[in-house]
Amino acid sequence: CEEEIQSVCEGFSNEAAQSITSSLELSIQTRIFKIIVIGDSNVGKTCLTFRFTGGSFPDKTEATIGVDFREKAVEIEGETIKVQVWDTAGQERFRKSMVEHYYRNVHAVVFVYDVTKMASFRNLQTWIEECNGHRVSASVPRVLVGNKCDLVDQIQVPSNMALKFADSHNMLLFETSAKDPRESQNVDSIFMSLACRLKAQKSLLYRDVEREDGRVRLTQETETKSNCPC
Ligand SMILES: Nc1nc2c(ncn2[C@@H]2O[C@H](COP(=O)(O)OP(=O)(O)OP(=O)(O)O)[C@@H](O)[C@H]2O)c(=O)[nH]1
Ligand SMILES: [Mg+2]
DSSP states (O other): OHHHHHHHHTTSOHHHHHHHHHHHHHHHHOEEEEEEEEESTTSSHHHHHHHHHHSSOOSOOOOOOSEEEEEEEEEETTEEEEEEEEEEOOSHHHHGGGHHHHHTTOOEEEEEEETTOHHHHHTHHHHHHHHHHTTOOTTSOEEEEEEOTTOGGGOOSOHHHHHHHHHHTTOEEEEOOSSOGGGHHHHHHHHHHHHHHHHHSHHHHHHHHHHHOOSOOOOOOOEEEOOOOO
16 A cells, blocks of 8 residues: 555655645545445435435436445544445346345445335335345344435325334334435434444454455545434
């Protein structure tokens, strides 16, 4: 790594090189938490990940093809952590070749259903089976998200039914809306609660950083200072 840093700094003034070195060192030390977002097409996975990483609701979305990556640096108890969100495709034809990649070295899983579509709730069982089928360890935290709560007069999935399902699968339940700006903090807490739990499992993640991130990366994400919500 030191050699890589030196080669990056060649040709820069001392001051610039020093600043690059400290940025690179910080980047190398930063832990990355890989969180995948899974569920039927159209439930709002892209909008939820966009709300968390970009802070807004996208004007227009198209069906995700394969996977979209979004990252956000967050600060938890003085440590900067990079939350890497894998926004996966819900449509079978757009996900086939990618499924193995979704689950490889995953640190946490977010299952999403649409509170206005009972079928998307019923299909959760299939998504959970797919996840289990890819040998995702039971120690990998999972949460359940019921999205589109702003559509209050169209709700088909009662909260108590969702809660029972979440309990039986040892998951926390979040009912929220990617669209309603008043819910943005609730959307943040989906990912922040997972990041807090992962931070507590210290050992696994430095190893993953070394393995996946042998290359040096400089990023320009916004940093969110936040206290642990859990
Ligand atoms: N009312 C409402 N609409 C939403 C909300 N979240 C997403 N939508 C809408 O639902 C549609 C699908 O949203 P996406 O985020 O693209 O869905 P997706 O789960 O990523 O779909 P795939 O990429 O095909 O798997 C879009 O028209 C969004 O505008 C929400 O919280 N409330
Ligand atoms: Mg999508």
